[in-house]
Amino acid sequence: MYLVLVGITVAAGVAVWFGLYAGVLALTRSPKVRPAASTPDLGDETPAVAGLLASGWRTPADAGQATLLDLAGRGLIELRQPGRDATQTTVQVNRSGSRDGLTAYERMVLDRVEGVARTGPAPVSALTFRDEGAARSWHRRIQAEVVADARRRGLSRRRFGAWAITVLAVTGIAIGIGIAAVAVVTAPADDEGDTAKFGMIVGLALAAYGLRYPGERDTPAGRARAAHWLGVRQWIQAQPALAYQPPAAAAYSNGYLPYAAALGTARLAGAVLDLGMGSRNSAWSRHGGQWHRVRVSYPTNYRRYGRTVWQLASQAVLRLAAGIALVVFYDRPRGWLAAVSPQLQTDVFDLLEPAFVVVGVALLASGAYLLVRTLLDVTMRRTVTGEIVWIESWRADDGERRSYLAIDDGPGERTKAWVIAEADVRPYHHGDTVRALVRPWSRRVQRLQMVQRGRRPAEVADEKDMDQLMTTLVRDRVAAAATRSRTWIERVADVLGG
Numbered sequence: 001m002y003l004v005l006v007g008i009t010v011a012a013g014v015a016v017w018f019g020l021y022a023g024v025l026a027l028t029r030s031p032k033v034r035p036a037a038s039t040p041d042l043g044d045e046t047p048a049v050a051g052l053l054a055s056g057w058r059t060p061a062d063a064g065q066a067t068l069l070d071l072a073g074r075g076l077i078e079l080r081q082p083g084r085d086a087t088q089t090t091v092q093v094n095r096s097g098s099r100d101g102l103t104a105y106e107r108m109v110l111d112r113v114e115g116v117a118r119t120g121p122a123p124v125s126a127l128t129f130r131d132e133g134a135a136r137s138w139h140r141r142i143q144a145e146v147v148a149d150a151r152r153r154g155l156s157r158r159r160f161g162a163w164a165i166t167v168l169a170v171t172g173i174a175i176g177i178g179i180a181a182v183a184v185v186t187a188p189a190d191d192e193g194d195t196a197k198f199g200m201i202v203g204l205a206l207a208a209y210g211l212r213y214p215g216e217r218d219t220p221a222g223r224a225r226a227a228h229w230l231g232v233r234q235w236i237q238a239q240p241a242l243a244y245q246p247p248a249a250a251a252y253s254n255g256y257l258p259y260a261a262a263l264g265t266a267r268l269a270g271a272v273l274d275l276g277m278g279s280r281n282s283a284w285s286r287h288g289g290q291w292h293r294v295r296v297s298y299p300t301n302y303r304r305y306g307r308t309v310w311q312l313a314s315q316a317v318l319r320l321a322a323g324i325a326l327v328v329f330y331d332r333p334r335g336w337l338a339a340v341s342p343q344l345q346t347d348v349f350d351l352l353e354p355a356f357v358v359v360g361v362a363l364l365a366s367g368a369y370l371l372v373r374t375l376l377d378v379t380m381r382r383t384v385t386g387e388i389v390w391i392e393s394w395r396a397d398d399g400e401r402r403s404y405l406a407i408d409d410g411p412g413e414r415t416k417a418w419v420i421a422e423a424d425v426r427p428y429h430h431g432d433t434v435r436a437l438v439r440p441w442s443r444r445v446q447r448l449q450m451v452q453r454g455r456r457p458a459e460v461a462d463e464k465d466m467d468q469l470m471t472t473l474v475r476d477r478v479a480a481a482a483t484r485s486r487t488w489i490e491r492v493a494d495v496l497g498g
């Protein structure tokens with residue numbers, strides 16, 4: 001039964017290493033920055049870097065759009081709106097502008113515009129990538145260059161420093177050596193060392209995982225500048241007109257529109273400009289009274305995400321049963337094969353049997369974990385109230401039609417998508433304020449209630465989408481302001497006798 005002991009050692013070693021990894025993540029998390037006093041003073045950082053700092057050292061989804069608006073404000077790009085509809089804005093490169101001193105990501109945006117508008121002005125909608133892979137690659141390069149710029153300014157650093165990487169790598173290798181030692185000590189005399197080699201492979205795999213890029217974190221200078229930019233965002237949010245400025249306004253906004261876009265408050269400009277980022281990952285919300293961007297994250301573990309209690313419990317029981325079978329009967333296949341055909345070589349089982357035990361122990365651990373978490377999930381239900389910012393239907397592998405339901409439920413900038421049966425979410429739309437009874441771990445919505453019905457596009461004459469709706473709101477506000485101004489002037493004229 002030495003393989004059982006080795007399997008338990010592998011499971012324990014892996015659990016210890018990932019516990020250490022979680023601890024390092026906790027120690028290197030950037031603390032929340034308290035905003036400085038509200039201020040209109042812009043700094044030396046580019047809008048993209050300002051957005052990185054204000055977003056907690058996460059590159060904002062609007063980094064490319066903000067950079068485009070910044071280049072327009074500096075005269076390197078021309079954005080023109082021929083009519084009242086902001087979606088008809090055109091873009092072209094100003095050939096007389098100088099590229100000296102541009103950052104790498106500013107050059108990338110400029111090259112993108114130049115590639116689309118080679119022969120003259122092009123609609124801004126043409127900037128959207130037609131290939132999802134190309135869009136993802138382009139935005140990753142933009143994000144990498146923004147991070148590199150922030151590092152050069154001393155405002156950001158790699159989340160895992162040399163000490164963290166060294167600790168994780170050394171611990172992983174040590175665990176591998178420990179597994180190999182247990183295998184050597186407990187192995188029978190005829191063992192050829194395959195189990196020990198397997199242990200070293202596990203250790204090297206853990207060490208390699210620790211070298212993955214974990215993101216960015218703060219620096220002392222970065223925290224100071226992040227506080228400043230959070231204060232700028234508060235000032236911008238107090239200027240509601242900026243939220244409704246079209247992209248063409250970048251040329252005469254005194255530099256504020258690009259920063260409003262980077263800080264997630266330029267609703268109209270951000271909605272019109274699309275450089276290929278999926279709106280499902282960065283949605284607009286007015287929960288709390290002010291327009292702001294909300295980052296929406298989606299699941300990576302589809303085996304539990306959105307599942308019913310019965311489905312999760314069934315998975316747990318199946319894993320436990322399979323794990324018991326592998327651990328108890330790990331050596332039976334060798335005997336079965338020998339009984340069927342004695343002349344066949346069974347040396348391959350010297351490598352397979354340790355794998356059977358390791359997999360069996362892993363299944364036992366995951367099955368027990370899944371069962372406990374499911375029970376806790378049922379008992380820890382909670383209520384979420386907020387504005388619907390995204391609904392998307394999809395078909396699960398069990399055939400059920402489900403929908404992602406993203407709800408902005410607080411002042412934070414991030415939220416996770418819940419899952420609900422498609423039929424249950426059909427009466428609801430973007431902008432509705434709802435109350436949902438949810439299970440946090442499986443992220444399943446059990447009950448959904450309307451709190452306040454949002455405005456439907458069909459209720460606005462001649463409007464087909466939110467971008468046109470926002471343009472109409474801008475026009476109406478300007479007309480109302482002009483009417484109020486004329487009324488005030490007429491009253492003064494009456495008093496003066498003119």
